[in-house]
Amino acid sequence: xxxxxxxxxxxxxxxxxxxxxxxxxxxxxxxxxxxxxxxxxxxxxxxxxxxxxxxxxxxxxxxxxxxxxxxxxxxxxxxxxxxxxxxxxxxxxxxxxxxxxxxxxxxxxxxxxxxxxxxxxxxxxxxxxxxxxxxxxxxxxxxxxxxxxxxxxxxxxxxxxxxxxxxxxxxxxxxxxxxxxxxxxxxxxxxxxxxxxxxxxxxxxxxxxxxxxxxxxxxxxxxxxxxxxxxxxxxxxxxxxxxxxxxxxxxxxxxxxxxxxxxxxxxxxxxxxxxxxxxxxxxxxxxxxxxxxxxxxxxxxxxxxxxxxxxxxxxxxxxxxxxxxxxxxxxxxxxxxxxxxxxxx
Ligand SMILES: [Zn+2]
Ligand SMILES: [Zn+2]
Numbered sequence: 001x002x003x004x005x006x007x008x009x010x011x012x013x014x015x016x017x018x019x020x021x022x023x024x025x026x027x028x029x030x031x032x033x034x035x036x037x038x039x040x041x042x043x044x045x046x047x048x049x050x051x052x053x054x055x056x057x058x059x060x061x062x063x064x065x066x067x068x069x070x071x072x073x074x075x076x077x078x079x080x081x082x083x084x085x086x087x088x089x090x091x092x093x094x095x096x097x098x099x100x101x102x103x104x105x106x107x108x109x110x111x112x113x114x115x116x117x118x119x120x121x122x123x124x125x126x127x128x129x130x131x132x133x134x135x136x137x138x139x140x141x142x143x144x145x146x147x148x149x150x151x152x153x154x155x156x157x158x159x160x161x162x163x164x165x166x167x168x169x170x171x172x173x174x175x176x177x178x179x180x181x182x183x184x185x186x187x188x189x190x191x192x193x194x195x196x197x198x199x200x201x202x203x204x205x206x207x208x209x210x211x212x213x214x215x216x217x218x219x220x221x222x223x224x225x226x227x228x229x230x231x232x233x234x235x236x237x238x239x240x241x242x243x244x245x246x247x248x249x250x251x252x253x254x255x256x257x258x259x260x261x262x263x264x265x266x267x268x269x270x271x272x273x274x275x276x277x278x279x280x281x282x283x284x285x286x287x288x289x290x291x292x293x294x295x296x297x298x299x300x301x302x303x304x305x306x307x308x309x310x311x312x313x314x315x316x317x318x319x320x321x322x323x324x325x326x327x328x329x330x331x332x333x334x335x336x337x338x339x340x341x342x343x344x345x
Contacts (some may be wrong), residue, residue, distance in 0.1 A: 002345065003057040004121035004323050009047040012058060014323055020118060020126035025072035028130030030084060033344045034143040035062035035120045036314075037323075037330045038151060039177065040267065044115065048269045052115045059121030060086045060114035061151040063143045064344065066134070067124065075131045081143070082134040083300065084120060084127055086151040087293045088112040091132045101132070101294045111290065121323060123345050135296040138304045145303050147341060148182060148310045154293035155265060156183035161295075162287050163238045163263045165190040172196045172227055172236035172255050175243030175266070176204040176217075178313055178339050183242055183265065184212065185308055192238075194230060198223040198251070199243075203336055211312055220251060227255045236260060244268050250275075256284055263287045317341045 003017040020029055038061055044052040066080045076082055088111075089096050089104035096104050104110060108128055113119045118126065127133045137146045160183060165171055169192040173184055176199035187195055196216045199205050205217045218226040227236045235257030241248055244266030250273075256262050262284055302308040315338045318326040326340045 001123035002320055003118065003123075004059060004320075006044055006052060006054055006056050006058050008054055010045065012045055012327065014321070017057065017118075017122070019124050022068060022070050023126065024128065025070040026129050026131065028069045028073055028076060028127045028134060029067040030064040030082060030125050030127055030134070031067050031344065032062050032064040032120050032122060032125055034064075034147055035059050035342045035344070036147055037121070037327060037340055037342070039179070041114070042331055043267070043269070049115060056115065057118035057120075057122045057125075058114045059119040060111065061148060062120035062125065063137065063146050064120075064125070069130060073130045076134045076136060081137045083137055083146045083149040083296055084113070084125065085133045085135070085293050085296055086111060086113065086154065087133075087291070088117075088128050089132050089294070090129055096132075099294060100292055102290045102292045121320070121342060123320070132294075135300060138300060141300060141304050144311050144314055144341065145309070146300060147314065148339075149296050149299050149303070150293065152179050152182040153186070153299050153308065153310060154296060155179055155289075155291040156186035157295055157299050158291045158293065159183050159240055159242075159263055159265045159289070160186040160190060163240060163261050165192050165238050167191060168193055168232070169237035170194045170196065170227070170231040171238045171240070172198065172223070174198045174223075174239065174241045174248045174252055175245075176201070176208050177242070179265065180242040181208065181313060181338070182310060183240055184208070184215065185310065187240070188212070189302070189307060193232070196223070196227060196230060196236070201333075203333070207338060220247060223251060224254055231257055233257045239263070241266050253279055253282070253284060256282070259283045261285045261287065265289050313339045314341045315339065317343060319343050320345055
């Protein structure tokens with residue numbers, strides 16, 4: 001089968017691999033009908049994900065149809081249309097039992113698919129712990145509507161939940177890339193007093209302004225003065241840092257009002273400085289990623305009832321055979337791209 005593969009640092013290629021088979025009783029094999037490219041895939045390509053193993057099939061955002069299941073799988077069966085979770089988790093260890101599935105103690109726990117084990121930019125994918133890793137898509141929800149449930153929407157849903165957003169809050173989101181927009185959609189569900197989105201890219205700002213006119217947009221140069229003016233208490237009550245750029249961590253705490261919650265969703269490619277002397281007395285609470293992606297069923301029901309819709313993010317669609325061109329478009333942000341969908345064969 002065709003598999004888009006991490007060949008060596010800096011190099012991905014579409015190669016032929018054997019179709020995956022069930023290896024454990026809790027595995028499922030899924031025929032991938034739609035997948036997507038995530039910024040994390042680009043991080044693997046550029047060597048900033050040390051855990052990624054050369055030779056691995058990349059891709060961790062996908063939906064598909066269950067092809068076969070192991071003897072111990074009980075929640076899905078062949079023929080079911082499913083969303084695949086970015087995270088692998090056993091469901092029984094201490095961390096899984098407490099909902100901290102990102103820290104599952106299984107050797108493959110956390111982000112394994114498309115990083116440490118073969119992922120979904122391929123015709124088929126093997127999903128370990130299928131009872132945890134697969135969620136049945138309701139009949140009235142399309143593949144395109146469900147595409148981001150297991151990764152971007154799981155992230156946005158988790159990040160806004162741990163940020164304890166209330167109705168009186170001014171919420172600042174740093175970054176309006178695909179994860180930023182999915183986080184924005186989940187923040188809108190909390191109906192805070194005001195949401196401000198900071199994004200340097202004018203194309204992305206324009207996308208937010210057009211799709212979500214109730215949101216205020218600003219730039220990194222102006223965000224500090226904007227939150228001081230717009231926030232009721234001299235800054236944002238909640239800050240979600242999704243950008244992961246060179247200055248965004250500093251902006252995150254500077255834009256927060258005293259006693260605010262600052263949630264770090266971004267995956268940085270280098271250490272960040274926490275200047276405790278400068279922030280002394282601000283009494284901030286920091287929360288950090290990665291995503292505990294175990295609320296996919298709830299996210300799918302929000303899509304089913306029309307409360308969440310990420311289809312405007314899919315600006316381009318390619319067949320798997322043209323995934324090289326899709327990467328080129330996505331990586332260099334050509335032609336107004338937000339997200340690409342890759343159709344299975
Ligand atoms: Zn991702
Ligand atoms: Zn576990």
